[in-house]
Amino acid sequence: MSDGKQKTKRGEAAPGIKKSRWEAKTKSTPVKPDSLYKNRTKIFPKRVKGTFRRIKWIALFAMLGIYYFIPFLRWDRGPDAPSQAVLIDFENARFYFFFIEIWPQEVYYITGLLILAAIGLFLASALFGRLWCGFACPQTIWTDLFIAVERFFEGDRNARIKLEKSKWTPAKIYKKTAKHIVWLLIAFATGGAWILYFHDAYDVMAHFFTGGSPMTAYVFVAMLTFTTYALAGFMREQICIYMCPWPRIQAAMTDEEALNVTYRFDRGEPRGPHKKGATWEGRGDCIDCRQCIAVCPTGIDIREGLQLECIGCSLCIDACDEIMVKIGRPTGLIAYDTGINIKRRQDGKPSAYHLIRARTIAYALIILAVGAVMLYGLSHRSVLDLNVLRVRAPNYVTLGDNYIQNGYTVKILNKQAKALKFKIEAVDLIDDPAGLTITEARFKKHGDKIILEVPANETINYKLFLAVKDVTPLSNREDFYFKITDVSDSNNTQQTPTVFVTGKDK
Amino acid sequence: MSDHKKVDEHTGTETTRHEWDDIQELDTPMPRWWINIMYMTIVWSIGYVILMPAIPLLNGYTKGMLDFSDRDRVAVAVEQMHAERSARAQELSNASINEIIGDDGLYEFAVQQGKTLFGDNCETCHGAGGQGVVGYPNLNDQVWIWGGSFDDIKYSITYGIRAEHDDTRFGSMAAYGRDEILEPAQINDLVQHVLNISGQQADGVSASRGAALFAENCSSCHGVEGKGTRENGAPNLTDTDWLYGGSAEVIHETIFNGRNGVMPNWNERLSADQIMALSVYVHNELGGGE
Numbered sequence: 001m002s003d004g005k006q007k008t009k010r011g012e013a014a015p016g017i018k019k020s021r022w023e024a025k026t027k028s029t030p031v032k033p034d035s036l037y038k039n040r041t042k043i044f045p046k047r048v049k050g051t052f053r054r055i056k057w058i059a060l061f062a063m064l065g066i067y068y069f070i071p072f073l074r075w076d077r078g079p080d081a082p083s084q085a086v087l088i089d090f091e092n093a094r095f096y097f098f099f100i101e102i103w104p105q106e107v108y109y110i111t112g113l114l115i116l117a118a119i120g121l122f123l124a125s126a127l128f129g130r131l132w133c134g135f136a137c138p139q140t141i142w143t144d145l146f147i148a149v150e151r152f153f154e155g156d157r158n159a160r161i162k163l164e165k166s167k168w169t170p171a172k173i174y175k176k177t178a179k180h181i182v183w184l185l186i187a188f189a190t191g192g193a194w195i196l197y198f199h200d201a202y203d204v205m206a207h208f209f210t211g212g213s214p215m216t217a218y219v220f221v222a223m224l225t226f227t228t229y230a231l232a233g234f235m236r237e238q239i240c241i242y243m244c245p246w247p248r249i250q251a252a253m254t255d256e257e258a259l260n261v262t263y264r265f266d267r268g269e270p271r272g273p274h275k276k277g278a279t280w281e282g283r284g285d286c287i288d289c290r291q292c293i294a295v296c297p298t299g300i301d302i303r304e305g306l307q308l309e310c311i312g313c314s315l316c317i318d319a320c321d322e323i324m325v326k327i328g329r330p331t332g333l334i335a336y337d338t339g340i341n342i343k344r345r346q347d348g349k350p351s352a353y354h355l356i357r358a359r360t361i362a363y364a365l366i367i368l369a370v371g372a373v374m375l376y377g378l379s380h381r382s383v384l385d386l387n388v389l390r391v392r393a394p395n396y397v398t399l400g401d402n403y404i405q406n407g408y409t410v411k412i413l414n415k416q417a418k419a420l421k422f423k424i425e426a427v428d429l430i431d432d433p434a435g436l437t438i439t440e441a442r443f444k445k446h447g448d449k450i451i452l453e454v455p456a457n458e459t460i461n462y463k464l465f466l467a468v469k470d471v472t473p474l475s476n477r478e479d480f481y482f483k484i485t486d487v488s489d490s491n492n493t494q495q496t497p498t499v500f501v502t503g504k505d506k
Numbered sequence: 507m508s509d510h511k512k513v514d515e516h517t518g519t520e521t522t523r524h525e526w527d528d529i530q531e532l533d534t535p536m537p538r539w540w541i542n543i544m545y546m547t548i549v550w551s552i553g554y555v556i557l558m559p560a561i562p563l564l565n566g567y568t569k570g571m572l573d574f575s576d577r578d579r580v581a582v583a584v585e586q587m588h589a590e591r592s593a594r595a596q597e598l599s600n601a602s603i604n605e606i607i608g609d610d611g612l613y614e615f616a617v618q619q620g621k622t623l624f625g626d627n628c629e630t631c632h633g634a635g636g637q638g639v640v641g642y643p644n645l646n647d648q649v650w651i652w653g654g655s656f657d658d659i660k661y662s663i664t665y666g667i668r669a670e671h672d673d674t675r676f677g678s679m680a681a682y683g684r685d686e687i688l689e690p691a692q693i694n695d696l697v698q699h700v701l702n703i704s705g706q707q708a709d710g711v712s713a714s715r716g717a718a719l720f721a722e723n724c725s726s727c728h729g730v731e732g733k734g735t736r737e738n739g740a741p742n743l744t745d746t747d748w749l750y751g752g753s754a755e756v757i758h759e760t761i762f763n764g765r766n767g768v769m770p771n772w773n774e775r776l777s778a779d780q781i782m783a784l785s786v787y788v789h790n791e792l793g794g795g796e
Contacts, residue, residue, distance in 0.1 A: 036536065238537060394637030398746075401745075442607055463790075
């Protein structure tokens with residue numbers, strides 16, 4: 001020992017670095033001959049520290065924070081509209097998102113949003129592989145949280161493996177029970193927060209625990225509590241491997257230039273245990289410590305290359321970097337890299353990164369285009385709509401005093417938070433204003449005396465009759481507009497084309 | 507057996523030994539929980555069969571222990587709807603026209619009910635949308651033989667016109683020719699007079715003879731100027747609106763054979779609230795009401 005050389009002991013990958021004994025089982029589980037089904041191998045991810053772990057914690061708290069607390073944010077929309085910032089109001093068929101208010105007929109905004117989400121996912125995949133899976137997917141986030149709870153009560157990887165194998169003792173019962181209780185509480189908060197998006201959050205909170213909420217509220221909370229508990233507590237990586245379509249889709253979304261979590265086998269191989277002070281010549285940097293496997297939440301060996309089970313969480317990068325620092329080698333044996341770069345380096349060429357390439361440019365342009373269309377749509381969204389439906393039976397009526405009359409149903413949509421009153425006129429039909437009369441059916445008022453009232457955020461139908469004294473200058477089907485003007489704001493107008501039928505050709 | 511196994515070199519997974527154009531089917535085992543979920547669905551289905559209506563039999567079906575029936579639920583929902591409607595209907599039959607017009611919900615209810623009732627009962631004669639056919643008045647215009655106020659319309663619907671009810675509206679256009687009240691020549695003169703007062707081409711000499719006959723025989727109902735009287739249901743003869751037609755032939759036919767169109771009294775077929783709804787519909791939504 002005096003020469004400073006330390007022996008690599010049994011079970012060590014390098015002096016002081018314990019080799020993880022747990023094998024990666026997902027792939028290499030011995031399958032019983034002719035067995036059609038594979039038994040689950042439980043995974044005990046080891047705790048890890050590092051840059052990516054920190055990013056994942058930040059992402060986790062940010063996203064869970066958004067999910068749990070957004071329903072409590074308020075947004076003033078006046079007395080006739082709900083004051084919840086984000087609200088999906090099924091009863092009144094409205095969707096509120098801060099300053100945006102969407103009516104059912106504007107559901108195409110959701111289409112735009114979904115296109116943006118899909119292309120955004122494609123772009124992220126083309127740049128950095130499964131960024132979504134590793135950092136933002138609810139399955140990953142809640143599983144991460146549940147594993148943290150598990151670690152809090154049961155200890156880290158080795159302790160958990162030991163506890164799993166041990167007999168049932170009061171200590172084990174306490175640890176397991178406590179873990180499940182906390183899991184259930186988190187799951188309940190998840191399901192509970194869900195319903196807050198559909199009714200006023202404070203209102204729901206006030207009635208939920210006294211049994212005053214509708215049955216559907218309890219059913220949804222129960223359902224989401226169960227799914228959160230089952231998926232994040234028990235199913236975990238099984239969801240990603242067997243149930244989620246995204247691992248399959250991403251195969252088409254990624255290419256050889258996409259940065260993925262990669263084991264740089266050009267640098268790592270040939271691998272093997274390393275004695276302190278021994279030469280690094282003629283061997284790779286991988287000391288086969290298996291830390292990358294120990295921390296992996298899906299229990300795979302990243303050194304086997306890009307694979308379906310890898311969710312791109314980057315924790316193996318942190319684990320490997322920690323070891324590299326300890327053994328005094330450069331970090332980044334596992335890093336965001338491309339398969340083609342490994343080949344380049346093997347051929348003696350330098351690494352090259354092509355983040356800007358045809359695929360990513362195309363995705364970015366699509367995102368820009370769809371985003372621009374949506375922004376235009378939202379900023380030019382009309383808050384007042386006028387639809388006109390002409391009565392067809394009878395097509396026209398000859399009144400006793402020779403007037404020709406047509407009937408119309410006008411539908412006014414007032415998307416503003418205040419009640420409005422409108423005057424209505426027929427534009428581009430007869431020059432002489434005395435030559436026509438508009439009559440409203442219900443109150444039987446005429447012309448200027450007609451006031452069409454539309455409450456805030458409502459759609460109201462009015463039946464109108466338009467009678468023309470002298471139809472000689474008109475064609476059989478004369479085009480004209482109905483125009484409504486806000487009584488209190490003459491700039492707030494809306495007009496809609498329709499026709500007047502004179503019945504001349506009969 | 508094992509010597510028949512083939513392992514795919516690239517993945518190290520056994521194959522099913524099925525191969526199409528060099529594409530091999532890997533024998534990847536399913537996870538155990540997958541098959542367990544299938545067993546759970548089987549257990550669920552057994553529970554479902556016990557609790558819910560499930561198996562069709564020769565006469566009927568197994569009812570299930572929960573006694574659940576979609577048919578019963580529909581019946582309850584229909585019952586509920588009727589209860590809600592009858593409350594509205596009660597309100598409607600006791601309200602005045604002004605109260606109905608002033609109440610958004612009541613007005614909407616009346617118009618919707620009225621529209622359906624009109625389609626079922628009135629359109630057969632009065633035409634789609636009440637546009638009228640020969641002998642059956644147009645209900646969209648402002649010409650009302652028996653009056654176009656809400657009360658007039660409601661009365662006409664309730665008791666009918668020349669119908670079999672003691673309170674029905676009654677007025678008779680006699681058959682001046684068939685019943686030999688007037689000579690054929692006199693009838694011709696009358697036709698010319700009616701053409702004249704309605705602003706059509708007429709023989710002046712004949713028409714002036716007709717004017718005297720009109721004052722004697724017709725003015726008691728149609729008025730001295732021929733503008734009609736609503737008490738008698740006598741139409742205005744000076745406008746362009748004709749129930750049966752305004753040509754010389756049709757006017758002659760009308761005077762010779764008389765006209766006595768009938769509208770049934772609806773009080774025996776429709777309930778009070780239905781008549782109310784129908785009256786609101788005709789008075790307001792068709793546009794001619796006064």
